Amino acid sequence: MAESHGEASGQKAGAHTEADGGHGGAFPPFDSSTFASQLVSLAIAFVVLYIIVSRFALPRVGGVIEARQNMIEGDLAEAQKLKDESAAALKAYENDLAAARSRAQAISSETREKLNAASEAERKVLEDKLTAKLHDAEKTIAATRAAAMSNVRGIAADAATAIVQRLTGVAPDGAAVNGAVDASLKGQA
Amino acid sequence: MKIDPIHQFNIEPLFTIGHIGDHTIAFTNSTLYMFVAVALISVLMLASGRQLVPGRLQSVAEISYEFVASTIRSTAGAEGMKFFPLIFSLFMFICVSNLVGIIPYTFTISSHLIVTAALALLVFFTVLIYGVYKNGLKFFKIFVPSGVPIYILPLVMFIEILSFFLRPVSHSVRLFANMLAGHIALKVFAGFVAMLGVSLGAIGWLGGVMPLALTVALTALELLVAFLQAYVFAILTCIYLNDAIHPGH
Numbered sequence: 001m002a003e004s005h006g007e008a009s010g011q012k013a014g015a016h017t018e019a020d021g022g023h024g025g026a027f028p029p030f031d032s033s034t035f036a037s038q039l040v041s042l043a044i045a046f047v048v049l050y051i052i053v054s055r056f057a058l059p060r061v062g063g064v065i066e067a068r069q070n071m072i073e074g075d076l077a078e079a080q081k082l083k084d085e086s087a088a089a090l091k092a093y094e095n096d097l098a099a100a101r102s103r104a105q106a107i108s109s110e111t112r113e114k115l116n117a118a119s120e121a122e123r124k125v126l127e128d129k130l131t132a133k134l135h136d137a138e139k140t141i142a143a144t145r146a147a148a149m150s151n152v153r154g155i156a157a158d159a160a161t162a163i164v165q166r167l168t169g170v171a172p173d174g175a176a177v178n179g180a181v182d183a184s185l186k187g188q189a
Numbered sequence: 190m191k192i193d194p195i196h197q198f199n200i201e202p203l204f205t206i207g208h209i210g211d212h213t214i215a216f217t218n219s220t221l222y223m224f225v226a227v228a229l230i231s232v233l234m235l236a237s238g239r240q241l242v243p244g245r246l247q248s249v250a251e252i253s254y255e256f257v258a259s260t261i262r263s264t265a266g267a268e269g270m271k272f273f274p275l276i277f278s279l280f281m282f283i284c285v286s287n288l289v290g291i292i293p294y295t296f297t298i299s300s301h302l303i304v305t306a307a308l309a310l311l312v313f314f315t316v317l318i319y320g321v322y323k324n325g326l327k328f329f330k331i332f333v334p335s336g337v338p339i340y341i342l343p344l345v346m347f348i349e350i351l352s353f354f355l356r357p358v359s360h361s362v363r364l365f366a367n368m369l370a371g372h373i374a375l376k377v378f379a380g381f382v383a384m385l386g387v388s389l390g391a392i393g394w395l396g397g398v399m400p401l402a403l404t405v406a407l408t409a410l411e412l413l414v415a416f417l418q419a420y421v422f423a424i425l426t427c428i429y430l431n432d433a434i435h436p437g438h
Binding site for chain 1: 195198199200202206209212213214215216217219220223224226227230231234235237239241243247250251254255273274275277278281282298300301302303304307308311365369
């Protein structure tokens with residue numbers, strides 16, 4: 001390879017004078033005359049790169065990645081918190097609903113009982129009134145009947161006196177007539 | 190027309206900076222591409238957005254970050270994150286310079302053994318110094334695997350020590366050889382196209398379709414290799430550092 005390089009550089013001598021001048025046709029990677037230059041430039045370049053990377057580049061990119069990671073975690077935590085809150089709100093709502101429903105039931109049954117009691121009481125009063133009225137009416141009827149009965153006795157005695165007088169022509173004794181009427185009424189009754 | 194697949198690896202001094210001893214320190218094309226890689230990484234990592242939902246550039250920056258971070262965590266554990274800047278710098282430096290090197294007429298830094306060897310030795314000494322600093326003499330337990338019968342222990346220890354000191358060699362030669370061979374192959378096949386066309390005329394240009402197709406395929410392969418070798422370099426660094434962090438297993 002060294003020979004071919006030598007030939008080539010000989011041919012291209014015009015174009016590459018500076019290039020080939022220093023190393024006299026040796027295989028470039030093993031040309032020790034360039035080592036010092038390369039080592040010095042590598043040392044400078046690599047130290048510069050190391051400083052840039054360790055001081056600026058990695059903290060910067062690492063910070064961006066970390067910030068993103070934190071943000072994602074924060075958002076997830078926030079979402080979880082909101083989810084928990086909504087679940088708690090739903091539970092509270094359901095509890096309230098159940099409580100309201102049972103209270104409504106209690107109120108309605110209480111009202112029903114109250115109304116029942118009230119109507120029962122009213123009915124009783126009315127019944128009592130009606131019973132009293134019935135008693136009064138019965139008394140009135142009994143009185144009326146007694147009065148009517150006593151009238152009937154008089155009328156019956158008169159009628160019996162008149163009948164006997166017509167049949168016999170003799171006016172009967174009043175006491176006898178009364179006794180007969182009484183006996184007859186008693187027999188009927 | 191001659192194919193010169195080696196010319197692309199030439200170090201061309203652009204201007205001289207100074208001298209150390211009798212070595213001339215020059216600003217070369219290699220230096221230029223090293224700083225190009227540093228600049229590209231800086232732009233990628235510092236100019237990308239900071240949005241909640243990343244754009245393309247920001248995605249690349251964040252994927253690089255997460256990729257290297259997860260590689261370290263899975264091979265060297267959480268303690269390995271101490272070396273995150275080092276491994277990230279190594280991975281990005283090699284990956285970006287390899288990818289830039291695939292563009293025609295550019296220079297590939299890691300096609301020079303001296304560069305990969307310097308990086309591999311940086312890792313080697315980091316492992317050695319941190320391992321001894323953190324674990325003291327216990328660090329040398331990595332040469333004594335547990336559960337080995339006593340009569341073959343010397344042999345195993347010899348192999349372990351040898352392999353430990355050969356790590357920087359394999360670490361650096363793997364990257365260097367891959368980049369060098371890939372670029373030579375690309376150049377050779379690309380050179381065939383022009384060579385056939387110039388020497389055989391119309392038939393040659395027609396025949397050049399095949400090496401052209403191969404060049405395209407090789408370029409795709411080299412893209413993969415450029416990334417893969419950077420990844421291999423980084424993951425081997427993690428594995429070696431894992432020895433320094435958790436010796437004795």
